[in-house]
Amino acid sequence: MRKINKNRVLFTFDEIKDEFIGELGTEKRTAYEQELxxxxxxxxIRKVRIxxxxxxxxxGELIGVQRAQISKLENNLNNVTxxxxxxxxxxxxxxxxxxxELI
Structure with missing residues (x-):
C-alpha cells in the first residue's frame, strides 16, 4: 500500500487479490490462479489459431473434433485434457x- 497524499491510497493488484480472494497458498487463491x-x-489457443x-x-478437422469443441476450448477450458x-x-x-516450480 502506498499513500499518494492524505486523500488517496494506492494498492497493488497482489494486495487486492490477497484481501478479496485470499493470500497465496490458500485453497481459494490457488483455485483462482488455476482458473486464470x-x-x-x-x-x-484462439490467438495462435487466428x-x-x-x-x-x-x-477441428486437423485434430478430429467439431467446431463447437474448438469454441469451447477457446472460451472454457474447465473440462479439457x-x-x-x-x-x-x-x-x-x-x-x-x-x-x-517446487513449493
Missing part, C-alpha cells in the same frame, strides 16, 4: 512449454 491460467490458455489463419472448423491441448498446439505448429 486456463482462461489465458484458451485465449492463447495467426495461422485457421477457422475453428479447420482446426492435457492430451487435447497438446493436440491443438501441435496442429497449430506451436511449441508448448510447462514450468513446474
Amino acid at each position: 491460467q486456463l482462461v489465458v490458455l484458451g485465449k492463447m 495467426e495461422r489463419k485457421l477457422t475453428q472448423e479447420q482446426l 492435457l492430451e487435447t491441448v497438446l493436440k491443438v498446439f501441435n496442429a497449430l505448429k506451436a511449441k508448448v512449454n510447462f514450468n513446474v
Whole structure:
C-alpha cells in the first residue's frame, strides 16, 4: 500500500487479490490462479489459431473434433485434457512449454 497524499491510497493488484480472494497458498487463491491460467490458455489457443489463419472448423478437422469443441476450448477450458491441448498446439505448429516450480 502506498499513500499518494492524505486523500488517496494506492494498492497493488497482489494486495487486492490477497484481501478479496485470499493470500497465496490458500485453497481459494490457488483455485483462482488455476482458473486464470486456463482462461489465458484458451485465449492463447484462439490467438495462435487466428495467426495461422485457421477457422475453428479447420482446426477441428486437423485434430478430429467439431467446431463447437474448438469454441469451447477457446472460451472454457474447465473440462479439457492435457492430451487435447497438446493436440491443438501441435496442429497449430506451436511449441508448448510447462514450468513446474517446487513449493
